[in-house]
Amino acid sequence: MNKMHKISIILILLILTSCKSNPKEEYAIIKGNITNGEDIEKIYLTNNDRDFKYEINLLEDGSFRDTLTIEPGMYSMSIESRKSTQIVFSKGDDLTIIMDANYFKDSLKFEGQGSNENILLQTINKKIIDWEQKKSEAYSLGEGDYKNLLSERQKELTALLYGKQELNPLFVDFMKRHIDYWKFYGLTYYQVYHRYYTKNPEFTISSDFLDGARALDFYREVDYKASEYYYRLVMSEQIKRADSIEKSGVSNKTLARLKASAGFQSDYIKNDLLLQTIMGSLAFDNEFTSSFDAYMQLSTNPDHKAKVLKQFNEVKSLEKGNLSPKFVNYENYNGGLSSLDDFKGKYVYIDVWATWCGPCKAEIPYLQDVEKTYHDNDKIAFVSISVDKEKDHEKWKAMVKDKEMSGYQLIADNSFKSDFIDSYKVKGIPQxxxxxxxxxxxxxxxxxxxxxRLIELLNDLDI
Structure with missing residues (x-):
């Protein structure tokens, strides 16, 4: 064996040994403990991608440990529907999180590799939340003063990234962009909020007010997933482009939004915008077959398309002009049973509601006013269907009486699982x-x- 050959073998061995002793970590470790979380079984990590949800199981003592191989970045961490906070991690992190379920955000503690980034993230978010509490004062300022205020706050947040603590350079780069997006978002919505808080609906920003925000690009997939402000700015851009397309002759709002979505450079962002637009159409629009056809041509994501096709097949019978599903023999507050067929020959305006639903109760006075307007009109019947559970049956009767609810007051035979409610794919109320x-x-x-718009619709139908 010659000398050069021996040197080559030694170099290869050194490289292999080096790789073995210093492996490139492709994961992060997250662990910790939740106190007072007896009813909590999982921690959820989500981002702006509505299809994404990562679950971390809790042990009986409230402890957890998981090896994260998902894409590093910023995520929303939640333990219950109303308890969430943002966390961030990078490959190689070994992060410990301690929390109390009863005092969620106030109790959060971070330790280990990745703790500096998360402590700073909480500090930045708290400042932004505190400023949000005083947004009426900020948005009431004139253009120049408002811009100066935003710039001062941007500098204050950015300065936190260059303190004494050691931070992952990737985190610093992302947070700089995230803070910029926060500022751009404030500029973009200044006109809307200034009009609202100053009660001046005619106010219009100067032509150069948004010059800084106009330089924003819309193809950063990582930022779209992680930064709520970048995500909102993309949504705002989608609506702006759709408005322009509508003005050019596309009268259907959903089709205009689909066409606008297709114009984004990033396939990921484009497909996500297309998905959100069509799923909204399939949930609420009255005529959606043309939108569905357009979506299937524009999307390049096969998983999304399969999901949309499934949803379309479930709701296509609910398009305008199709025979309505029927409710049969629902209990009537005034006695007896009522069915949809009892109202044949009349228009039927149905309110799906429940005693526990705040927005439903807020609509009751308005519904009573509409009913009074059409009280002597035999062309229309007003029917309220409660989806209260059986255990709240008496509560339903009491509320109908207390609020002097008129029209036909019915209660569904099996809450949200009733055939009529399920056929209409009612997910949220009031509907x-x-x-x-x-x-x-x-x-x-x-x-x-x-x-x-309700009275306008009824007038258009000559009721």
Missing amino acids: FILIDPNGNIVNRSAPRPSSP
Whole structure:
């Protein structure tokens, strides 16, 4: 064996040994403990991608440990629907999180590799939340003063990234962009909020007010997933482009938004915008087949397309003009049973509600006003269907009486699992449905009583 050959073998061995002793870590470790979380079984990590949810299981003593191989970055960490905070991690982190379920955000403690970044993230978020509490003062300022205030706050947040603590350079780079997006978001929505807080609906920003925000690009997939402000800015851009497309002759709002979505450079962002737009259409629009066809041509994500096809097949019978699903023998507050067929020959405006639903109760006075307006009109019947559970049956009767609710007051036979409610794919309430005298769907997501559009719709139908 010659000398050069021996040297080559030694170098290879050194490289292999080096790789073995210093492996490139492709994961992060997250562990910790939750106190007072007896009913909590999982921790959830989500981002702005609505299809993404990562679950971390809790042991009986409230401890948890997981090896994260998901994409590093910023995530929303939640233990219950209303208890969430943002965390961030990088490859190689070994992060410990301690929390009390009863005092979630105030109790958070971070230790180990990755703790500096998360402590700083909480500090930045708290400052932004504190400023949000005083947004009426900020948005009431004139253009120059508001811009100066935003710039001062941007500098204050950015300065925190260059303190004495050691931080991951990737985290610093991302947070600099995230803070910029926060500022751009404040500039973009200044006109809307200034009009609201100063009660000056005619106010219009100067032509150069948004010059700084106009330089923003819209193809950063990582930022779209992680930064709520970048995500909102992309949504705002989508709506702006859709408005322009509508003005050019595309009258259908959903089609305009689909076309606008297709114009984004990033396939990921484009497909996500397309998905959100079509799923919203399939949930609320009255005519959506043309939108569905357009979506299937524009999307390049096969998983999304399969999801949309499944949803379309579930709701296609709910398009305007199709025969409405029927409710049969629902208990009537005034006695007896009532079915949809009892109202044949009349338009039927249905309010799906429940005693525990705040927005539902807020609509009751408006519905009563509409009912009074049409009290002597035999062309329309107003039917309220409660989806309260059986255990709240008496509560339903008491509220109907206390609020002097008029019209036909019915209660569904099996809450949200009732055939009629399930057929209409009711997921959230209140939901209002309008059916014509022949039992066909006019609008499966009709305007609320509080909206002037309801009276406009009824007038258009010559009711």
